[in-house]
Amino acid sequence: MPPFSPPDPMASEPVSDRELVSRLWAGDTAALATLYDRYASMVYTLALKMLANSTEAEDLTQEVFVNFWQRRQYNPERGSIGSYLATYTRSRAIDRLRISRGRATILQRFQRITAASSRSANPFDHATQQEQRQHLRAALDQIPPAEREVLEIAYFQGLSQSEIAAQLGIPLGTVKSRCRQGLLRLRSLLEHQRN
Structure with a gap:
């Protein structure tokens, strides 16, 4: 192998987010993998900060990217993909927190009822x-x-x-x-x- 290889034109220039989204909507799942590599850390960090639970943050990160791929609601004219993913992650994290608070309230009521009945x-x-x-x-x-x-x-x-x-x-x-x-x-x- 020669000590120097000519640069691969595809590898030297990163593909833009807009191009990756176009490819993804056209059915190129490799584009989703690239977007995931670029933004998963940001999504996970935000989810972890809001949810304070690594398992929930991992679940939410996966959910964000699956929904991004399936729903195709992102419009590049309205902002960057990073902003879209951050906003969507924040929204879904808030939904999860509301649900868990509701669960905790119902569980607390049930526990109060059963604990009080025993004494x-x-x-x-x-x-x-x-x-x-x-x-x-x-x-x-x-x-x-x-x-x-x-x-x-x-x-x-x-x-x-x-x-x-x-x-x-x-x-x-x-x-x-x-x-x-x-x-x-x-x-x-x-x-x-x-x-």
Whole structure:
């Protein structure tokens, strides 16, 4: 091999983001790999900073790039791809934080009900807690079985969404969707029962 090879014209000049997006929309999946190499670190760092959980940040990074590829909503006329990915990552991270807060609130209510019932000696308190448990069970029974199953596994078995996906043999995105929809329905039903 000679000590010097002429430069490869494709390797010496980096392909622009706009060109990569055009190639990606035309079906060139190698363009997605290049975009991922350029921006995954930025997306992951932002996700980790917001979510404070490396597993969630990895999941979100993957979700951002899959959605970028599948939805094709990026418009280069409106800004850079880096700005688009940062904005989308921030938005999805906020959604995840809202969902996890909602989950935590429901779980905290359930834990308060069960903990209080175990130490309650007052018959009135016991009756109130029993009624709250019945409301929670009635609300759970009203949501679709697939959503209920995911919520029950998450809260009663304590599994993560990734673990639920593996246990049920369904995609992680399906678990996330069912969990989100189930929590929204459960929250609505519990608020309706309270009023």
